[in-house]
Amino acid sequence: MKKYFINVNEEETPKYIIIERHIKKLIDSNKIEDGEKLPSIRVLAQLLGVNNITVVNAYKKLENEGHAVQKMGSGTYAKRKDINRNFKREYSETLKKISGNLQEYIDFTGETPSSSFFPVKLFKDVLNNVLDRDGADALIYQEALGYEGLRKSISNVFWKNRIRSNDILIVSGAQQGIDIVSKALINTNDSVIVEKPTYSGALSVFKWRRADIFEVPMGEDGIDIVKLEKILKKNTIKCFYTMSYFQNPTAVSYSEEKKIQILKLADIYDFYIIEDDYLSELIYDESMVYKSFKSLDKNDRVIYIKSFSKIFLPGIRIGYLIPPANFKESIQNSKINTDISTSSLMQRTLDLYIRKGFWKEYIANIRVLYKNRYIYMEQCLRKHLGDKVDFISPGGGLHFYMKIKDSLKINSITLFRLAKEKKVLLTPGILFYKSPSDGEKYFKLGFSQTDEEGIEKGIKIINNLMEV
């Protein structure tokens, strides 16, 4: 108890704040351990010579700021913030530190196309065309839904006019799309279903909205429908977040049958499907057909999100969103209150780029390039790592997802650290699960930033590290 003592008689600071700060310090310095029960209100009030209500307020503030949790009928317990974020931080700081001399590394963490394939000169010409054509408007004029020309191009080129340009909302990339949809759709304690594993950026957004998150395991053609329905029967679900093609991280694509089943369930159980159309342009397996949830959606159940940053240009920060009719207005307001609108010049440039047919050309080019890398990497994985990991061949996209065989003791954090020493970068699975430990035996290898030579060399290094 002694450590709890503090003199609360300062002149200007309220007593409950003095107490709260003192306990916060004890927690941060580990003098109170994570999960340790704090003294009862009565006991602490007596020790410090204050009213009970003063301690109540101090505990309430600790709880509000995430330094404590109250358990009904049992008391208040210390909580160290960020205890689970440690590896996430290590991972992102490693990548940050290395980013200056990335050329020394074999980088399997990349998620977007390599800049070396991007036609800068052409893009610059288009950009200047726009500035000559539109003058100051290109930099000033803002439309709530986004630049009308771009919305028309999207309607025309990507949807054969089946989606009207007025039903499209331009956003600053898929991450923003998820964020503004969540703001419009999800309230505190609403329930959300995600794939297990799933994209950590989406998990963060749902956690911020204080949603209850249910995970449904991914199989080889999408999530487990039986488990999905079990959850739906017992809970009111607001929405289901999915990446329909080459899911991040599993690289799985949904079968048409499964998409239809899920759409049917959405209608029965009254939930929405947030479809993050991730990298569907990069289908290499000719037997695969592109059919989004949105294209199969008959009852306005799908909120479709598409990013141009992922496939085209990370720095362009443009994507779009197709909301169901009854959320259109709230999602649009959500966009306005998030950042007013997306850079107008970039929208106009992308529009002209698409209109001139350069977009199709670019996609066709990188599809060939990455298909070759994909085939090569698949061969290398089978040849060098086949006895140590299980993985599926996704038939497209920019990565593979490895499960370390049960017979091996190494986990993916250790592998990440060892590989880093050997100048190879990979992404451990733990970043993609609500409970990080669920991902200990998985890792992701992306091939967008690494050419054939690097791929073979990198995989051989990983193989050596796993042999130990």
Place this chain on the structure above:
Amino acid sequence: MKKYFINVNEEETPKYIIIERHIKKLIDSNKIEDGEKLPSIRVLAQLLGVNNITVVNAYKKLENEGHAVQKMGSGTYAKRKDINRNFKREYSETLKKISGNLQEYIDFTGETPSSSFFPVKLFKDVLNNVLDRDGADALIYQEALGYEGLRKSISNVFWKNRIRSNDILIVSGAQQGIDIVSKALINTNDSVIVEKPTYSGALSVFKWRRADIFEVPMGEDGIDIVKLEKILKKNTIKCFYTMSYFQNPTAVSYSEEKKIQILKLADIYDFYIIEDDYLSELIYDESMVYKSFKSLDKNDRVIYIKSFSKIFLPGIRIGYLIPPANFKESIQNSKINTDISTSSLMQRTLDLYIRKGFWKEYIANIRVLYKNRYIYMEQCLRKHLGDKVDFISPGGGLHFYMKIKDSLKINSITLFRLAKEKKVLLTPGILFYKSPSDGEKYFKLGFSQTDEEGIEKGIKIINNLMEV
């Protein structure tokens, strides 16, 4: 009771969803009125021949989706969504509809500098310089904090290196700044203090975070300190959102004394100050000195937000943020999870524009232009409207805020509608208050989009309308 009856025996849809949908329809079609008490759980369960728990679930879903509110110990009441948003929608749709032929109108709603003063040609040259210099990097390379060059320029030009470039985070405008700070700082049921009245975009963000919002009235040199302290004594406050110069909408600037008082209170009561540095570049009154809260902040209590979109180019969507040390990481994560990063090309272009001295030149130019308009408008207001409204002379910025004298019966919504018919656009005060009716006797007149001739003509028209 009859209207509540529905057959719940469908094959596939759960009963509670059938009930919920039925009641929602009744509310939307006004067959159940806003605020009407719904039947008790027992009574409705009996009527429909279902278990009590089925009705409980239906009511819970209604409540979750905002169609009902539960009042402890009293039952559940219908709630029509959006009933308060009606005027907000009318206002924004009016502006949207008119945006095509704005030249026919005298527009006092503008909040940003007119595009006619913007040096497009020069900006285009700078942009091409960047593309020639950086190539694909300008479009692809992303830094978590934002482009280092721009951060250094900001540190150097705007802060004389007193703020380090690594303590600056680039964001996509002030609105995004407010949004990501709120995500990092504010949890459900945390308390926030705002100025009364305040910027509606900030109010929306705080409402989205489910914060409890306290309003403190604005006086002639900032908020009422006595009322502020009263709230602080009784409540745990997370942050105070303020626009320190030419506040939107009151046009009031804080005195240095008041800033120091508030900073002192922030330290005593452990809250943060979110300073939205709105239009401080446009000081016309030579006796006014520029001293932000941030520049006076000794205890790391201020989160400083600055937009380049407001003063420079709306379409550029760039701003920056200076977080206190202990929120730096969480605010940075919040940015990543909101939209990853801000358009790289635009950051580089702005950076070079500042480095070449064009920024200072531009600001110096528009300051002269707007000072003239400001002086002219102030004269017109005194001459033509002085007997009908009260207002302060802000000494800078781009707008005036009018209080309709108590002797006049007209309110600002009526005035807005009448003026629109006469091709004059103004902003009613009700958009800036938590309870819209508090703003009925106020309206805002901005002069950024209207020249001297329009100003005089518009004010005369408003005068005529108010005479009736």
